[in-house]
Amino acid sequence: MTDTYKKSLNITAVDSSSLVDKVEQILIDLLISEKLNPGDQIPKELELTKMLGVSRTVIREALNRLKTIGLIESTKRKGSTIKSPDLLFLLRKSLIPNILDQATLKDIFELRLVIEIGMSDLIFERATPDDIKELEEIVKFEPDSTKEVLFDIDHEVKFHGKLYQISGNNTLLDFQTILLPAFRYVYDSRLIESPEHDSKWVSHQDLVKILKNGSATKLRNAMRKHLDRHFRGYFK
Amino acid sequence: MTDTYKKSLNITAVDSSSLVDKVEQILIDLLISEKLNPGDQIPKELELTKMLGVSRTVIREALNRLKTIGLIESTKRKGSTIKSPDLLFLLRKSLIPNILDQATLKDIFELRLVIEIGMSDLIFERATPDDIKELEEIVKFEPDSTKEVLFDIDHEVKFHGKLYQISGNNTLLDFQTILLPAFRYVYDSRLIESPEHDSKWVSHQDLVKILKNGSATKLRNAMRKHLDRHFRGYFK
DNA sequence: AAATGAATTATGTATGACATAATGCATTAA
DNA sequence: TTAATGCATTATGTCATACATAATTCATTT
Numbered sequence: 001m002t003d004t005y006k007k008s009l010n011i012t013a014v015d016s017s018s019l020v021d022k023v024e025q026i027l028i029d030l031l032i033s034e035k036l037n038p039g040d041q042i043p044k045e046l047e048l049t050k051m052l053g054v055s056r057t058v059i060r061e062a063l064n065r066l067k068t069i070g071l072i073e074s075t076k077r078k079g080s081t082i083k084s085p086d087l088l089f090l091l092r093k094s095l096i097p098n099i100l101d102q103a104t105l106k107d108i109f110e111l112r113l114v115i116e117i118g119m120s121d122l123i124f125e126r127a128t129p130d131d132i133k134e135l136e137e138i139v140k141f142e143p144d145s146t147k148e149v150l151f152d153i154d155h156e157v158k159f160h161g162k163l164y165q166i167s168g169n170n171t172l173l174d175f176q177t178i179l180l181p182a183f184r185y186v187y188d189s190r191l192i193e194s195p196e197h198d199s200k201w202v203s204h205q206d207l208v209k210i211l212k213n214g215s216a217t218k219l220r221n222a223m224r225k226h227l228d229r230h231f232r233g234y235f236k
Numbered sequence: 237m238t239d240t241y242k243k244s245l246n247i248t249a250v251d252s253s254s255l256v257d258k259v260e261q262i263l264i265d266l267l268i269s270e271k272l273n274p275g276d277q278i279p280k281e282l283e284l285t286k287m288l289g290v291s292r293t294v295i296r297e298a299l300n301r302l303k304t305i306g307l308i309e310s311t312k313r314k315g316s317t318i319k320s321p322d323l324l325f326l327l328r329k330s331l332i333p334n335i336l337d338q339a340t341l342k343d344i345f346e347l348r349l350v351i352e353i354g355m356s357d358l359i360f361e362r363a364t365p366d367d368i369k370e371l372e373e374i375v376k377f378e379p380d381s382t383k384e385v386l387f388d389i390d391h392e393v394k395f396h397g398k399l400y401q402i403s404g405n406n407t408l409l410d411f412q413t414i415l416l417p418a419f420r421y422v423y424d425s426r427l428i429e430s431p432e433h434d435s436k437w438v439s440h441q442d443l444v445k446i447l448k449n450g451s452a453t454k455l456r457n458a459m460r461k462h463l464d465r466h467f468r469g470y471f472k
Numbered sequence: 473a474a475a476t477g478a479a480t481t482a483t484g485t486a487t488g489a490c491a492t493a494a495t496g497c498a499t500t501a502a
Numbered sequence: 503t504t505a506a507t508g509c510a511t512t513a514t515g516t517c518a519t520a521c522a523t524a525a526t527t528c529a530t531t532t
Binding site: 290 | 514515516517518523524525526
């Protein structure tokens, strides 16, 4: 092969994606194309084999992927129909703490702090008297903040879980339950140091009082202080 | 069928899940079992057919699902290895605004507000002088807040996108880019009313000033005010 | 010693056959 | 007439087999 020959060539990278990859993308494009809505049917497997000119195996694998990410569902005789995907369903499946890399685990943990502070406004607006009563029940058993006690993750989960529920945002609530295994894993594996209380610490009981008698702004800032022991693991 | 006969029956619902469903779960359980880590190999397809007593088709479909949610990857000759999944990659694929139901869209929009308020602490701690300079560049072109102007979503995205980047949390940053289509969709489809400025509105320019000279708490509360026009779509 | 080529191995694709669940329709029994 | 039963149909679910293709190893050649 001579240099001149090389120069005359105009080589473009070959498309190394598999057939299934291509079919998958074609189908996703089909779904995105505004014309299709949840409940609509997509062509049968055999029709797709004819339309796209690939084997049923390939069609099935591509459909299987869409099914996996919750974009379609299939039933016998009926074929496949478009579905409004449950975003968190995927996270639920793929979030296996021991195979997540540490950077992602840390990000997730941080995400929790971010969400719980930002959530204050939703909580303050949406908490009902019954909700507050329930919170008061929960914090009755809160470990004394002045004493050196083990960090009680179960109590933690109970209290903050209730907050997520009060937020009235189902996506957030699901988020919390899904991320919980990751949180526990982070604590258990000592990826961050176990939190300690200090004098200025805002307890759960304090939070409930503020929720009852304070303002959204006060709650927001108190929540930040409450979580401070976690933040300190990150900042200097 | 007599009543006495009915009573004596103790019928439990049959397991109607497909073979692929079962194999998928078996494999996921295998991954969860602490002993397996990223990089580890899992048995070959033919080995699995023997171990589980199902056809290669079923094995392949189950493996294909794990591949789809990013738990494994496969190469020819080498087989399949465990992978630390990219959580956001999944969201990216399944988040197709026009087939999401409205409740989820609303949740997502709300999630954005929550995150941006809660993120203030990360931003304040991690913003470098260069970051602040860049922000100042961006807000130079900010529409005047006293005038009645169209809500400029591109400018919005530019400014807040930079904030996500400053947060130093890659998961958050990805989040934002993924959720963006959903945001745009919410605005375009008028699911929430278009925001209007009022006298007490905190502008982007105000935010940058506070980031430069204020405190984390001030930034947090200012961000809440900045986003207030969105919140007002939700509360009363 | 480097380049080439053949054998090997495990995933990727194709095809045909049959199993199974859902549905509609015809038939039957009360 | 009506409800129950059985049958045919249809599209997905599963199986088996064959071959294609990419990655790796190792022997062969220059």
